Amino acid sequence: MLTHVLAADFDAFRWLILPGAIFAARVVDVTLGTIRVIFISRGMKYLAPILAFCEIMIWLLAIGQIMTNLKNPACYVAYAGGFALGNFVGICIVEKLSLGMALIRIITQHDAQPLVDRLQADHYGVTSLDGRGVRGPVKVIFTIVPRREVSRVVEIIRSFNPNAFYTVGDVNSVASGQFPPRRFWHDAPFLRAFRPFRKGK
Template sequence: MDFILNLSGPALYVVIFCAKIVEVTISTIRLVYINKGEKIIGAILGFVEILIWLIVVSSVLTNIAEDPIKVFIYAAAFALGNYIGVTIESKIAVGLASIQVVINEGTGEVLADILREQGFGVTIIEGKGKNNSKKNLLFIQLKRKRIPEAINLIKKYNPKAYITVNDIKSMMGGFVKK
């Protein structure tokens, strides 16, 4: 830590900037793991995050009046860290999701079969739309990593389908294994 406190000027700015980006990125990913119930991973990431935070904050606050540029560097890295954290999280795609698809009755079974051939579990429910038109409601539970694949299949075979996607906190039974 003395190494960082002895830095000044551009070298210190680079260290603050990079360390803060890493810290906020870890923080963003940690929150996702905690929200998904992954307590151990969340705790480990939290430990690393707070270690980095303490070092970065102490270096920013040291002689802050003489070097206010550190504050700007810190704030810019915070913003970029959030962006990078969300980007990485979307690639990791921890957890499960649920896709609901509303389509005309005649195409529901066909689309369900196509999705099932690709390894998706699909449940079909009959419903009614505007003017009592018959609809199929397809319920698909899947790993978040597979959302783009499922949506692409749905759009390919039924571009007018009404699609909603939701995160799932927990799930028991069914086709998808955690």
Template sequence: MQFILTPEAFLGALLIFALRIGDMSLDTIRVLFVVRGRKGLAWGLGFFQSLIFVIAISSVLSNLDNFLNVLGYAGGFATGNVVGMLIEERLAVGHIHFTIMSSTRGASITEKLRASGFAVTEIPARGKNGTVFVLHVDVTRRDKDNVETVVLETDPEAFVTAEDVRPIRRGYWRA
């Protein structure tokens, strides 16, 4: 491999970089839709992702004498992962299950979450140092920050975990 530092070489590498960003962004989002059971979207994203991939890899392999193409390919791959994650965050597709544990302010957290329109299941429990409240809240991912804000403002010492869930059957959900 050799360095061919011409404007065309830089443009080719930049094109490969951009193609890989598109390819990997679609791939990252596609995998998340697969996990969430969205078959149609996963199929469409997979089709376009693979189409872009073939174009990008063909460009690299047909011009192996330009090391910038390889750098563009690798840089686009890495950047595309991050861009895909940022896009998926903005889309906020799916649901989150929060488990909130509070030793002193569980009733207040429940009250404020319900006043905000969220369904909360309260479970009294016993921890190392006595009684604690375990709260379960299932929300759309778009409401994640709202739940976190209510909990933090009510009990900054609360222990909070969150996990992505895939509802099987719907009960009460915030409108």
């Protein structure tokens, strides 16, 4: 008897379906927002507004449900939870997409010529300079690579010198240079269609 009473009093739409929909909408719109910010920083000025339009439409749907259900605490929890998870999902997607270019700076006290030769053999453009650090003369190497190639270049650096100091920074645009050939799924026709939308290409 008590079970039937509790089942009758429990409103599935109010406590499960509606909060679940708000949570899902918030995950999607924050994910789109995170990707949009990265697109803006990469100079993709045509793709960013499309994501912005979708993002704000979904946000309006979510906030509209919040405003009409102000007395439902489950909606607040779902809204906040969706915001948190959306940031995480957006960052993960951006990492997988590996958009844009990256500048890798390498500083080493070892003879850098083998590393330079290896990078050039793999079609990476390399600039090397003489410098001086705290412990004496060093070699400073610069290379600009597609972000998807960063992990591969780091592996080459570590195989050359596990203790080499290196940094990785963003590059907003590149006018020209030598870059490795595209590999695997990056040659897909639907991805090539986005190239005109990138600044400096």
